[in-house]
Amino acid sequence: MQESAILSELDLAIINALQIRPRGEWSRIGAALGITGATAARHWERLTRERLAWIATMPGPRFADSGYAAHVFFSAPPGYHAELAEQLCEEPAAATVTRVTGEHDFRVDFFTSTHESLDQIVSERFSSLPGVARTETAYVTRVHRQSSMWRSGVLDQQQSRSVAAASAATRSRRTAFDAVDSALLDALGDDGRLSWAELAGLCAISPQTARRRVEQHLASGYLVLRCEFATSVGLPVREASLVLNIPARHLEDAGQYVAGLPNCRVSVQVLSVHNLVATFWVYDLNEIHAYERELEARAPGTVVISRSVTLRTYKRVGHILDREGRSIGRVPLPMWQRE
Template sequence: MQDFDDADLALIHALQIAPRASWALLGAVLGVDPVTVARRWQRLSAAGDAWITGYGSAALMRRTSMALVAVSCLPGRLPEITARILDDPHAVTVEHTTGNCDLLVTVWTTGLADLSDYLVGRLSRLPGVTATRTTMVTEVYAEGSSWRVGVLDAAARDRLRRAALSRATGTGELRTADRPLALALGRDGRLPYPELAAAAGITAATARRRVARMLDDGVLTIRCELARYASHRPVSVTLWANVPPGELAATAAAIASRPEVRLCAAVAGTQNLIVTAWLSALADLQRLEISLAARFPGLSIAERAIVLRHQKLMGRVLDEAGRAVRSVDMDIWRPPSARRPAGALP
């Protein structure tokens, strides 16, 4: 594993704010020659230490079906089960965890029927899976695209925000014709417009207009990610909590603003709130829980899981250090196994 220096983290922070900003702008903000910035990014991305991916926004998540599925496995079968689902387009994130399950899988489909098909026709049928428990996401208050490494000063952040492509809040409806663009951006969120055009069978000018429209309509998120070891927050934890229904929205919004929080979502299940945080050390988990209890007296934590390894993170298969190895299209529109057309790939 390479050591990240301050310049690496500054570039990643800049790309978290404006992931498709020009090298000229990034160089101007960071005080570095644009060619040097481009070479630095090429080094980071080639090593899998950082990457940029595009996917449906929180608005699209509300219109589709996303669930956190806790999977229990027979002893010794975990590696095989994990390997079997890594290339599933609907299993967008796969984590090996402590707690009441062996795997925590984020499953994303177009609707409840497709979710059922994936769970019953694919996941539950894998040899060695003994049980699954599904928690539906009903509202997303924060997800990984809003998390920051936090090294740039306010002036640099403001300059990048002004130059970033618009990210309005829209209906979350992604046009069928735009799906090839969304999938191509999932593989590389900085893919040049001519290459995006080739992937979608359109002109570069049309690709530019459509990407801008998807961002303006609030249906597309483009996110810069880095290997967790380089984030100075190597511990990932997920908490399941209960909050009085009348306090849920305000509580979730407040928790979502915390700098360590990667995911904050209202859910329908035994609990009604899920929080994922990246921490500097395991001891920070107790401090986090104490802080939440003091700030939100009505919140009670029912379950906690520590991620032993991220096997896949929003379409990226990762190695043991958390570096990106390859991408898997988050093609949530593809029919799950139970209703897959005859002759389709397994």
């Protein structure tokens, strides 16, 4: 791997700052890191140019109020994995596609605007593909933690607070959605740090309108911006997941406990044969066993339905990834598209 592709400590600090505040001003980020805003911007430009880091758009925790989110698990013989991964990546509703160990071979995060569209995609299109032996769908009913909330922890507390400091102005929440919103969110999907003027120019509206609408969607929880990076050249983390069946009386507390763990990427309640899915980024897979023991103590009767380690991520919130985890393309999510 070329030396230029390795993330430096400063690169990782900038990424951490953008995890906290994806559209944060370079002057504020630079001040928190002890560098100039121009230096921070220059490093970010290199990271994006080399496809090592990017700002992604994804449905927020309130998306499930009006749309449908689901984890779908696919099983297929190894000889069909490459073809299945390619076709899953081409599907706009399949936001994240991973190949995993365990009972199933693929886990896919789907987002659609209607139950019918999700059923058509899973039951009609993918279940009938050659080699697909089994599918299992779990509808997300409550989000305790989503991946946009994960932090690398490179910055210290003071630096994190400095980056996070924001205006006290109250922003209204936007619930309507039209063609202008669709254009704005699609443009942000290509570059989440486009200036308000650049967004306005792409969408033929004023910068004030661009800013107002995007900030209203962010405030509503419908939209989330998330800083992603190629973990293969950054932090040596491994992704592992637990699929759990928690006794109903403990479900809410267990979901909140998992969400509070610093290594937790995802903690969601689902409606299926299991009721909680948790994903972690850890440095040592033994950490997963410790989480299991704590869950068993906190929620007696908990059953682990499956444990899995991610072998490869082909797609993450619409971005196609190469083997090193670089973003090499994007398939826009369907909920941004309106007539």
